[in-house]
Amino acid sequence: MDENIILQVNNLNKQFRSGNHKIQAINNISFNVKKGETFALVGESGCGKTTTGRLLIKLVDADSGEIIFKGTNISNLSNNKFRKLRPSIQIIFQDPYGSLNPRMKIKKLLSEAVKSNTENKSDINDVIWELIKSVGLEVSDLDKYPHEFSGGQRQRICIARAIATQPDLIICDEPVSALDLLVQAQILNLLKELQKKYGFSYIFISHNLSVVRYISDRVAVMCMGKIVEEGTTEEIFNNPSHIYTKLLLDSILDLTDNEKSEDLYKTYYDDKYQVAIDYVSKSSSKLNWISPTHYVLQDI
Amino acid sequence: MCKLLNIENLTIVANEKNRKVKITDNVSLSLNSGESMGIIGESGCGKSITALSILGLNNPNINIIDGNIFFENICLNKLSSGNLRKICGSKIGMIFQEPMTALNPVFTIEQQLSEPLKIHLKLSKSAIKSKCIELLESAGIKNASAMLKYYPHQLSGGMRQRVVIAMAIACKPKLLIADEPTTALDVTIQAQILHIIKKLIKENNMALLIISHDIGVISKLSQEVSVMYSGEIIEQDSKTNIIENPMHPYSEKLINSAKELNNGCNHLSVVNGSVPRPEENIMGCKFAARCEFCRNICKEKKPSLIKKNNGNGYVRCWKYINDQNLY
Numbered sequence: 214m215d216e217n218i219i220l221q222v223n224n225l226n227k228q229f230r231s232g233n234h235k236i237q238a239i240n241n242i243s244f245n246v247k248k249g250e251t252f253a254l255v256g257e258s259g260c261g262k263t264t265t266g267r268l269l270i271k272l273v274d275a276d277s278g279e280i281i282f283k284g285t286n287i288s289n290l291s292n293n294k295f296r297k298l299r300p301s302i303q304i305i306f307q308d309p310y311g312s313l314n315p316r317m318k319i320k321k322l323l324s325e326a327v328k329s330n331t332e333n334k335s336d337i338n339d340v341i342w343e344l345i346k347s348v349g350l351e352v353s354d355l356d357k358y359p360h361e362f363s364g365g366q367r368q369r370i371c372i373a374r375a376i377a378t379q380p381d382l383i384i385c386d387e388p389v390s391a392l393d394l395l396v397q398a399q400i401l402n403l404l405k406e407l408q409k410k411y412g413f414s415y416i417f418i419s420h421n422l423s424v425v426r427y428i429s430d431r432v433a434v435m436c437m438g439k440i441v442e443e444g445t446t447e448e449i450f451n452n453p454s455h456i457y458t459k460l461l462l463d464s465i466l467d468l469t470d471n472e473k474s475e476d477l478y479k480t481y482y483d484d485k486y487q488v489a490i491d492y493v494s495k496s497s498s499k500l501n502w503i504s505p506t507h508y509v510l511q512d513i
Numbered sequence: 514m515c516k517l518l519n520i521e522n523l524t525i526v527a528n529e530k531n532r533k534v535k536i537t538d539n540v541s542l543s544l545n546s547g548e549s550m551g552i553i554g555e556s557g558c559g560k561s562i563t564a565l566s567i568l569g570l571n572n573p574n575i576n577i578i579d580g581n582i583f584f585e586n587i588c589l590n591k592l593s594s595g596n597l598r599k600i601c602g603s604k605i606g607m608i609f610q611e612p613m614t615a616l617n618p619v620f621t622i623e624q625q626l627s628e629p630l631k632i633h634l635k636l637s638k639s640a641i642k643s644k645c646i647e648l649l650e651s652a653g654i655k656n657a658s659a660m661l662k663y664y665p666h667q668l669s670g671g672m673r674q675r676v677v678i679a680m681a682i683a684c685k686p687k688l689l690i691a692d693e694p695t696t697a698l699d700v701t702i703q704a705q706i707l708h709i710i711k712k713l714i715k716e717n718n719m720a721l722l723i724i725s726h727d728i729g730v731i732s733k734l735s736q737e738v739s740v741m742y743s744g745e746i747i748e749q750d751s752k753t754n755i756i757e758n759p760m761h762p763y764s765e766k767l768i769n770s771a772k773e774l775n776n777g778c779n780h781l782s783v784v785n786g787s788v789p790r791p792e793e794n795i796m797g798c799k800f801a802a803r804c805e806f807c808r809n810i811c812k813e814k815k816p817s818l819i820k821k822n823n824g825n826g827y828v829r830c831w832k833y834i835n836d837q838n839l840y
C-alpha cells in the first residue's frame with residue numbers, strides 16, 4: 214500500500230432499519246485519505262456523511278467492507294483492541310455546545326484528553342498551556358466553564374481537545390456550520406494552521422461547498438449513500454462531471470453576477486433536482502475515470 | 514406617497530431577572546410597496562427581534578421602549594393585539610426560520626391553510642379547498658391535493674417551508690417578512706425556495722423584508738440592504754453599493770469574507786474577536802474593539818448614522834464624519 218495513505222476504505226456498506234423500512238445509508242463507498250491532506254465529504258442532509266464518520270470510529274458497525282487505518286484493518290478489530298488506536302482518530306462536531314461537558318472546567322476537559330494518550334510523558338500543565346495557546350485562547354481561560362464562551366470559542370476548545378491526543382486523523386463533522394461568517398473564517402484558518410504545524414489529516418464533512426473549496430485538497434460528493442464523484446478540489450470545482458455535482462455547484466449563491474440570479478429565477482431547480490436524484494438511484498457501481506484522480510459513478 | 518412600512522427609531526429592551534438589556538438601538542428603516550429590503554448581520558445582532566416586533570410576536574419580556582412602527586400610516590405598536598392580528602393576518606405575511614414555528618403538529622395541512630382563508634377572505638367551503646391547492650402549487654408543491662391530508666411531521670423540511678410560504682401568501686399580503694427562510698434547509702432546497710419567493714413577490718407585487726446572516730441570500734432577493742451590528746444599523750444602501758462598495762469597516766469585512774469564500778481564494782482574511790454581548794455597556798462604536806481604523810474618539814463617543822457623501826446610503830462610522838478635529 215502507498216506509504217502516504219493513512220486511511221483506506223473499501224466497499225463500505227451500512228443499512229439502517231426503522232420498523233420494516235430499510236435505508237441503505239452507506240452504499241458501497243471506497244476512498245482513501247493521505248497523510249497531511251484534507252479530504253472532504255460533501256452532500257445534502259441525510260446523504261450519509263455523518264454515518265461515514267461514525268463508521269470510521271466504530272460508533273456504529275459496518276455491515277460489510279474494510280476500514281484500514283495505518284495498515285491495520287480496524288473493521289473487524291475487537292472494541293478492546295480498537296480502544297488502543299482510538300486516540301489517533303479524533304472527531305469534532307458541528308455543535309460546539311452539546312459536545313462539551315458543561316460541569317467541567319476547560320483545564321479538566323483538556324487534561325483528561327491528554328491523559329487518554331499514554332504516550333504523552335511530558336508535564337501535563339505544559340502540554341495544556343501549549344494546547345490552549347495554539348487554538349488562540351488564553352491560559353486564564355483554563356479556569357472557566359464551557360458556558361462562559363461564545364460559539365466560536367467553544368469550537369476552539371473542541372479543537373484543542375481533539376489535538377490533545379496527537380492524532381493522525383481528525384474527522385471534522387460540519388465544524389463551522391453553526392458559526393457566523395467572520396467566526397467561520399477564524400476557525401477555518403486555525404484548522405489550516407494546525408495542519409501545517411502538526412501534519413494532521415482531516416476528513417472534512419460539510420454541505421457548504423464554498424467552505425469545502427477553501428479547506429480541502431480532495432473532495433468526494435455524496436448522494437443517497439453513494440460517492441457519485443471524487444476528484445481534487447480543482448477537478449470538482451472546475452470540471453464537475455456528475456449531474457448531481459453540477460446541481461450542487463449551481464446552488465452556490467454568488468454575489469457578483471446578476472445574470473445568474475436571473476437564471477435562478479428562470480430555472481426550475483425542482484425538476485433538475487428530481488432528474489439528478491433519479492439518475493443517482495439508477496446508477497451502477499462502475500466508475501468512470503476522467504483522470505487518474507477524478508472519477509464519476511457510471512449510469513447503468 | 515406614503516411608505517408601506519416605516520420603522521422609526523426603534524429601541525427594544527429585554528427585561529431580564531434583575532436588569533434591562535438594550536437589544537436594538539434606534540433602528541429605522543422603511544419600505545415602499547413592491548420594494549425589497551434585506552437585513553444582514555451576525556447571529557444575535559437583533560434581526561429577528563426587529564422583524565417580530567412588527568407583528569407584535571416577541572416574547573412578553575421584550576418591549577419597545579422608544580420609536581414607532583407604521584404600516585400604511587397605522588401605528589402598529591399602539592394597536593391592541595386583536596386589531597393588530599386583524600391587520601397583520603391579511604396584509605402582512607411571515608415566513609420563519611424554523612417552519613415548525615408556524616405549523617401546528619396536530620392539524621393537517623388543509624386545516625391550517627384554510628384558517629386564514631376562512632377568517633380574512635370569507636370564502637366558501639369548496640372555494641377554500643381549491644384555493645388551498647392553488648396556493649400549495651404556487652409554492653412549488655406538485656401533488657398538492659394529496660398533501661392536504663398530511664400532518665406536518667410527514668413532510669421534509671423543504672416541503673414544510675413551502676407550506677409555510679403558502680400560508681404566508683394566502684391572503685395576498687402587501688408585505689412579506691421572511692426571517693432566515695432557508696437557514697434550516699439544504700443548499701439545493703435553498704435555491705428552490707429562494708426562487709419561489711422571488712417569483713411570488715414579483716407576481717403579486719408584494720414588498721419583502723428578508724432577514725439573513727448570508728449575504729448570498731440577501732443579494733438574490735433584495736434591492737436595499739441594512740447591515741446590523743450588535744443592535745444597531747451601521748450601514749444602509751442599495752444592494753449594489755453594499756456589495757461592491759461597502760463603507761463601514763464591519764460591512765467591508767463581512768462582504769470581503771463572503772467574496773473570498775465564494776471566489777475560491779486560498780487565504781481568508783480574519784477579523785479577531787467577537788460581537789459584544791448586549792449587556793456589555795459600550796459607550797462608543799460597537800465595532801471599535803475589532804476595527805483596524807479605531808481611534809480615541811471611536812471608543813469615547815458613538816458615531817451617528819450619517820448620509821453618505823456619494824448617493825443615498827447611510828453609514829455609522831467616525832471615518833466618514835467630516836469633522837477632522839474628532840477623528
Ligand SMILES: Nc1ncnc2c1ncn2[C@@H]1O[C@H](COP(=O)(O)OP(=O)(O)OP(=O)(O)O)[C@@H](O)[C@H]1O
Binds near residue numbers: 236260261264
Ligand atoms: N441510527 C439510525 N437509525 C436509522 N436511520 C439512521 C440512523 N442514523 C442515520 N440514519 C439515516 O441514514 C441516512 C444518513 O444519515 P447521516 O446522519 O449520515 O446524514 P448526513 O449526511 O450526515 O446528514 P446531515 O447533513 O443532515 O448531517 C439518513 O437517511 C438517516 O436518516
Ligand SMILES: Nc1ncnc2c1ncn2[C@@H]1O[C@H](COP(=O)(O)OP(=O)(O)O)[C@@H](O)[C@H]1O
Binds near residue numbers: 527528529560574
Ligand atoms: N426572550 C428574550 N429574552 C432576553 N433576550 C433575548 C430574548 N430573545 C432574544 N434575546 C436577545 O436579543 C438579541 C437579539 O436576538 P435576535 O433578534 O433573535 O438575533 P438575530 O439577529 O440572530 O435574529 C440576542 O442577544 C438575544 O440573545
Ligand code: SF4
Binds near residue numbers: 763798801805808831
Ligand atoms: S467608528 Fe471608528 S471603530 Fe467604529 S467602525 Fe468607524 S473607524 Fe472603526
Ligand SMILES: [Mg+2]
Binds near residue numbers: 262263264386
Ligand atoms: Mg450529519
Ligand SMILES: [Mg+2]
Binds near residue numbers: 561692693
Ligand atoms: Mg434570528
